[in-house]
Amino acid sequence: MAETNDKIIEDLTKDFETTSKKVITSKSEQEDQLEFEDALGPPSRKDSPNVSDESDSEDVAHNETLALSNEQIEERKREVLDVKEKGNEFFRNGNHDEACQQYSKALKLCPFSFKVERSILYNNRAAAKAKQGKTESALKDCTKAVDLNPVYIKALLRRAKLYEEVDQLDKALADYKELHKLEPNNVEVNSALAYLPRRIEEQTEKLKQEMFGKMKDLGNMFLKPFGLSTDNFQINKDPTTGSYSVNMNK
Known part of the structure; x- marks a missing residue:
């Protein structure tokens, strides 16, 4: 009987792993499709030809500015500031x-050598996208802004808050820790550092319970033909390592 039970547990484990891999693969494919669709952006507007709210065409600006003189680059910078101010007015x-x-x-006009200006434009666009509920796209722009200017507090703070909105709490905590280095007396940052670890712990526990629930449903499905259920098994947590073991009730 012991060997039979061991065989049941082994088969159940293999089936669960196979099912999990299929779910993960399907999720990965969906994420790839969403990434592709997001990169396309919305159709260009008649009054703004060849300009979308994404950055697919920004490399064109890089190639163009390579041939510009210093005077032309400064003129381009002034033009960029004028366009940015129009954007600010629309935002307001x-x-x-x-x-x-x-x-x-x-961003398409802005020379790549002006990293600070480009980081501000990305942050501003992230703010506008966030207002439209385009959270994932706004996160990408925040990351571009931070990559260009790692000490850009506004972009870091916006990204941290957006990570909270999509329940990526570990990433939010990492950003708040970076912000704490830059502004150790920032009340908002210190408040987040106080409550986020507790939220992460609660989130982790919730995910564990959901996982066990799914495992139980799957286990019952496979055990039913043998006249068994997951109630015939006991899950024990090792208080030292935090790992789990499964034992059959006798």
């Missing part, structure tokens, strides 16, 4: 979609 008036269009246009 609540027209966040048009603000995105203007910030994208400014």
Whole structure:
């Protein structure tokens, strides 16, 4: 009987691993498709030809500015600031979609050598996208802003808050820790550092319970033909290592 039970447990484990791999593969494919669709951006507007709220065409600006003289680059910078201000005006008036269009246009014009200006444009566009509920896309822009300027507090703070919105709490905590290094007396940052570890612990426990629930349902499905259920098994947690073991009730 012991050998039979061991065989049942072994088969159940293999089936669960196979099912899990299929779920993970399916999820990965869906994420790849969403990434592709997000990169396309919305159709260009008639009043803003060839400009979307994404950055697919920004490499064109890089190739163009390589041939510009210093005077031309400075002139381009002034043009960028004018376009950015138009975007700011749209943002202040609540027209966040048009603000995105203007910030994208400014990014296309902005020479790559102006890293600070580009980081500000990415952060501004992230703010406009966030207002439209485009959280994932806004996160990408925040990351671009931080990559260009790692001590950009506004971009780091915005990204931390957006990570919280999508329940990526570990990443949010990492950003708040970086912010604490830059502004150790920031009340908002210190507050987040106080409550986030508790939220992460609660989130982890919730995920564990959900996982065990799914494992129990799957286990019952496979054990039913043998006249067994997961109630015939006991799950024990090792208080030292935090690992789990499964024993059959006798």
